[in-house]
Amino acid sequence: MRVIVQKYGGTSVADVECMLKVRERVLKALDKGYKVVVVLSAMSGETDRLLSLARTWSKRPDPSEMDVILSTGEQTSVALFSMLLKDCGVKARSFLGFQIPIQTDRSFGKARILDIEKDYIFDILKDYDVLAVAGFQGCDCEKRITTLGRGGSDTSAVALAAALDAEVCEIYTDVDGVYTTDPNICSQARKLKKIAYDEMLEMASMGAKVLQIRSVEFAKKYNVPVHVRSTFTQNPGTLVVQEDKSMEAAMVSGVAYDKDQARITLVDVVDAPGSAAAIFEPISRANIVVDMIVQNPSRESGRTDMTFTVPKGSSEDTLNILKKIKDKIGAREILHDSGVAKVSVIGVGMRNHSGVAAIAFSALKRENINIKIISTSEIKISCLIEEKYTELAVRTLHEAFGLADMQEGAVEDRAQCKVEDR
Amino acid sequence: MRVIVQKYGGTSVADVECMLKVRERVLKALDKGYKVVVVLSAMSGETDRLLSLARTWSKRPDPSEMDVILSTGEQTSVALFSMLLKDCGVKARSFLGFQIPIQTDRSFGKARILDIEKDYIFDILKDYDVLAVAGFQGCDCEKRITTLGRGGSDTSAVALAAALDAEVCEIYTDVDGVYTTDPNICSQARKLKKIAYDEMLEMASMGAKVLQIRSVEFAKKYNVPVHVRSTFTQNPGTLVVQEDKSMEAAMVSGVAYDKDQARITLVDVVDAPGSAAAIFEPISRANIVVDMIVQNPSRESGRTDMTFTVPKGSSEDTLNILKKIKDKIGAREILHDSGVAKVSVIGVGMRNHSGVAAIAFSALKRENINIKIISTSEIKISCLIEEKYTELAVRTLHEAFGLADMQEGAVEDRAQCKVEDR
Numbered sequence: 001m002r003v004i005v006q007k008y009g010g011t012s013v014a015d016v017e018c019m020l021k022v023r024e025r026v027l028k029a030l031d032k033g034y035k036v037v038v039v040l041s042a043m044s045g046e047t048d049r050l051l052s053l054a055r056t057w058s059k060r061p062d063p064s065e066m067d068v069i070l071s072t073g074e075q076t077s078v079a080l081f082s083m084l085l086k087d088c089g090v091k092a093r094s095f096l097g098f099q100i101p102i103q104t105d106r107s108f109g110k111a112r113i114l115d116i117e118k119d120y121i122f123d124i125l126k127d128y129d130v131l132a133v134a135g136f137q138g139c140d141c142e143k144r145i146t147t148l149g150r151g152g153s154d155t156s157a158v159a160l161a162a163a164l165d166a167e168v169c170e171i172y173t174d175v176d177g178v179y180t181t182d183p184n185i186c187s188q189a190r191k192l193k194k195i196a197y198d199e200m201l202e203m204a205s206m207g208a209k210v211l212q213i214r215s216v217e218f219a220k221k222y223n224v225p226v227h228v229r230s231t232f233t234q235n236p237g238t239l240v241v242q243e244d245k246s247m248e249a250a251m252v253s254g255v256a257y258d259k260d261q262a263r264i265t266l267v268d269v270v271d272a273p274g275s276a277a278a279i280f281e282p283i284s285r286a287n288i289v290v291d292m293i294v295q296n297p298s299r300e301s302g303r304t305d306m307t308f309t310v311p312k313g314s315s316e317d318t319l320n321i322l323k324k325i326k327d328k329i330g331a332r333e334i335l336h337d338s339g340v341a342k343v344s345v346i347g348v349g350m351r352n353h354s355g356v357a358a359i360a361f362s363a364l365k366r367e368n369i370n371i372k373i374i375s376t377s378e379i380k381i382s383c384l385i386e387e388k389y390t391e392l393a394v395r396t397l398h399e400a401f402g403l404a405d406m407q408e409g410a411v412e413d414r415a416q417c418k419v420e421d422r
Numbered sequence: 423m424r425v426i427v428q429k430y431g432g433t434s435v436a437d438v439e440c441m442l443k444v445r446e447r448v449l450k451a452l453d454k455g456y457k458v459v460v461v462l463s464a465m466s467g468e469t470d471r472l473l474s475l476a477r478t479w480s481k482r483p484d485p486s487e488m489d490v491i492l493s494t495g496e497q498t499s500v501a502l503f504s505m506l507l508k509d510c511g512v513k514a515r516s517f518l519g520f521q522i523p524i525q526t527d528r529s530f531g532k533a534r535i536l537d538i539e540k541d542y543i544f545d546i547l548k549d550y551d552v553l554a555v556a557g558f559q560g561c562d563c564e565k566r567i568t569t570l571g572r573g574g575s576d577t578s579a580v581a582l583a584a585a586l587d588a589e590v591c592e593i594y595t596d597v598d599g600v601y602t603t604d605p606n607i608c609s610q611a612r613k614l615k616k617i618a619y620d621e622m623l624e625m626a627s628m629g630a631k632v633l634q635i636r637s638v639e640f641a642k643k644y645n646v647p648v649h650v651r652s653t654f655t656q657n658p659g660t661l662v663v664q665e666d667k668s669m670e671a672a673m674v675s676g677v678a679y680d681k682d683q684a685r686i687t688l689v690d691v692v693d694a695p696g697s698a699a700a701i702f703e704p705i706s707r708a709n710i711v712v713d714m715i716v717q718n719p720s721r722e723s724g725r726t727d728m729t730f731t732v733p734k735g736s737s738e739d740t741l742n743i744l745k746k747i748k749d750k751i752g753a754r755e756i757l758h759d760s761g762v763a764k765v766s767v768i769g770v771g772m773r774n775h776s777g778v779a780a781i782a783f784s785a786l787k788r789e790n791i792n793i794k795i796i797s798t799s800e801i802k803i804s805c806l807i808e809e810k811y812t813e814l815a816v817r818t819l820h821e822a823f824g825l826a827d828m829q830e831g832a833v834e835d836r837a838q839c840k841v842e843d844r
C-alpha cells in the first residue's frame with residue numbers, strides 16, 4: 001500500500017472553491033495509485049472566532065474545555081471535505097483525533113503526540129481511499145480532547161506520515177516553499193529546493209511561518225521527507241530532509257531575523273556559582289522565554305555583566321522580576337533596550353567552512369551596523385543589532401554569502417525530479 | 423448518590439447571559455445535595471447555521487459527515503458551560519457522546535440509543551459534581567459520531583436519567599409546560615400539572631413542540647418522571663408521568679390540532695384482499711407518512727372508497743404515485759383536498775367514560791363544522807374538518823370538555839408539592 005500524507009492549511013480550505021482545488025490535488029494523487037491521508041486545518045479565521053467566543057464566556061478559559069471548542073474547527077473542515085469527495089464517488093471519510101486515536105499527553109492547548117494507532121488506520125485504508133484527518137487534535141488516555149498548539153496540524157501530518165511510513169508528507173500552504181530569507185525584505189531571496197531538518201529548526205522565527213517547529217523535530221526524529229509547497233501553484237516547493245553532501249557544499253543556506261527581541265543587561269552582578277540560576281529561575285517560572293544569553297568574562301572585582309534577550313512583550317514583566325531580586329544578586333544597575341533585533345545566518349555547511357563568522361561580521365561592519373551581542377551554534381551565527389538596521393542587515397548578509405545566485409548541486413536536482421514525478 | 427438530569431434547549435443557552443441563568447439553576451440543585459447531569463442543546467440558530475454551511479458544500483450532504491458537523495454545536499455549548507461552572511469553583515467537565523459513550527445504531531441523522539455506559543458516568547461523578555453532557559449526539563460501534571434527529575437532546579436527557587436512575591429529568595425550555603391546547607388559539611388554555619406518557623404521545627403534533635416524541639417513548643419504557651418547565655421562571659411546569667387515578671377522573675386532558683393534512687380519496691376501488699396493500703406500499707416506499715385511513719363499507723358492487731391523509735407537502739407526490747397504480751387497483755377516480763385539518767381530543771380517562779365521542783361531535787355540530795373523517799384510538803378521537811374551522815373547533819372542543827376550569831385531583835397537588843420542594 002503506497003501512502004502519502006497531504007496537509008492543507010486554513011487558507012487552503014477557507015471556502016468551497018478552495019476545497020474544490022484541494023480535491024483536484026487529492027484526485028491526482030489517487031490517479032497515481034496512492035492512498036491519501038489528508039490532514040486539514042480549520043477554515044481560516046475559524047480558530048480565532050472560536051477563541052474569541054470562549055473569551056466572551058470566560059476571561060481565562062479553562063484549557064481542557066478550550067480544546068473541546070477549538071477542535072470543532074478541524075472537525076467541520078474534514079466532514080465538509082469528505083462530503084466533496086463522496087460527491088464525486090471517492091471512497092472517503094472523516095477521521096477525528098479520538099477515532100484513530102492520536103494519543104497525546106494531557107497538556108491541553110499544547111499537547112504532545114505520544115502514539116498513533118497505525119494498525120487501525122491501515123485497517124480503515126482497506127475500505128477507503130482517502131481519509132480526511134482532523135489536524136491539530138488528539139485525545140488523552142481518558143478520551144478527553146487535546147490540541148497541539150498553533151500550527152499543530154503540521155505536526156499531526158508529519159506524525160501520521162511517520163506512523164504510516166508515507167513516501168512523503170506534503171505540506172500545502174499559502175507560501176510556495178522555504179526561502180533563503182524573507183522576500184518581503186530582500187527581493188533577491190530565492191526559494192530553496194532542499195533544506196536540512198537542522199537548518200529548518202534554526203530558522204525558527206522565519207521557518208515558523210512555514211512549518212510548526214515541533215513538526216520539524218518530529219520529521220527529523222523519524223526521518224520523514226517533508227515537502228512544503230503552495231496550494232495555488234503546481235510548482236515544486238522546498239523539501240525538508242536529512243542533511244546531505246550537496247547541502248554541506250553551501251556555507252550558508254539562509255538568513256533569518258527576529259524583531260521581537262528586547263535586550264536586558266544586569267551590570268556588575270556578583271560572579272559566583274549560582275548567580276545565573278538566581279537570575280533565570282524566577283524568569284522561567286514566569287513563563288518568559290529567554291533567547292540569547294551572554295556573560296562577559298569576570299572582572300578583577302569578581303563581578304560581571306549579564307546580558308540576555310526576551311520577547312518585547314515580556315520585557316516589562318522581566319524588569320519587574322529583576323527589580324525584586326536586584327539586591328540579592330548584587331546587581332548595580334539594570335539596563336534595557338527594546339529597539340533591537342536579531343539577524344542570523346544558518347547553514348549545515350558552516351561546520352566545514354572556516355571564516356563564516358568573519359564574513360558576516362565584515363559585511364555588517366561595511367554598512368556600519370554595530371553588533372551588540374553575538375551568539376553562535378554549530379550551524380548558526382546570530383547577531384543582535386539596532387532594530388532599524390534589520391532589513392539592511394538581512395540584505396547585506398544575503399548578498400555577502402551569495403545566496404541569490406548560489407547554484408545548488410546535482411543531488412538537489414535529482415530530488416526535484418523525484419518530486420515532479422508525482 | 424442523588425442524581426438529577428436537567429436538559430436545556432437552544433434558547434436557554436443562546437448566549438452568555440442565558441447560560442449564567444442556567445448556571446444559577448444548576449448551583450441551586452447542587453446546594454440541595456444533588457449531582458447534576460446537565461444536557462445541553464446547541465446554541466439557538468447554531469444547528470441551522472451548520473446545516474446551511476453543509477448545503478453550501480453539497481446538495482445532498484452525506485449523512486454520516488453531516489453528523490460530524492452537527493455535533494459540533496452541542497460540543498461547543500457544553501465546553502462553554504463547563505467554563506462558566508469552573509469559573510465559580512464548581513467541579514465540572516464537559517462530556518461528549520463518544521466519551522461516555524452513548525452507544526447508538528448507525529442511522530446517521532436519526533440514530534437510536536442502544537446503550538449508555540452508566541458505570542463510567544458514576545465513576546466520573548465521584549470526581550465531578552456537574553457533568554455537562556452534549557445532547558443530540560452519540561456514537562456507533564466504530565466510534566463514528568451519530569445524531570438523534572431534531573429535538574434529540576430531549577431523548578439524550580431522558581435516556582441518561584433512565585440509565586442513572588435519576589430522581590427526575592427536568593426539561594427546561596422556552597414554554598412553561600404542556601397546555602390543554604395551544605394558548606395562541608385558545609386563550610382559555612390551561613397548563614397541565616400532570617400528563618400521562620400515553621397522552622403526551624397522542625398529543626404528537628402539539629406535544630412535539632415541547633418534547634421530542636421519542637423521548638416520551640423512552641420515558642414511558644423506563645418510567646422516568648419528566649418535568650417540562652420554563653428556563654425563565656421558577657414556576658413548576660408539567661410532569662409527564664405514568665397514568666394514575668387522578669388522570670382517569672378527567673375524561674379529556676387536551677385538544678390538539680394539525681393543519682398539515684391533505685385528504686385523498688380513491689373512489690370505487692375494487693374491494694378485494696390486498697387492495698389496501700397495493701395502495702399503501704408504494705406510498706410508504708416513497709417515505710410518505712400516511713396519518714388517518716378510512717375505508718367505507720363495501721358496496722354491493724364489490725367496490726369501496728378509500729380515504730386517507732398525508733402531509734400537505736406530500737400531496738402531489740402521493741397523487742403521482744396513485745395515478746400510476748390507478749388502473750391496477752381499479753379506482754374510478756382520485757379526489758384530493760388540501761384545505762383540511764385534524765382536531766383531536768385526548769385523555770386516558772376516555773377509557774372509562776362513555777359518550778366522549780358524542781360530546782365532541784355535538785360540539786362541532788353546534789358550530790356547523792362538518793366532519794369529513796373520524797378516526798379513534800383508545801385514548802384519542804380525531805376529526806378531519808375544513809381547515810378554516812380549525813381554531814373554532816379547538817376552542818369549541820376545549821370548552822365542551824370543560825378544560826379551562828377543570829379541577830385537578832389531590833394526587834396532582836401532591837405531585838406539585840414534590841416539585842416545588844426542590
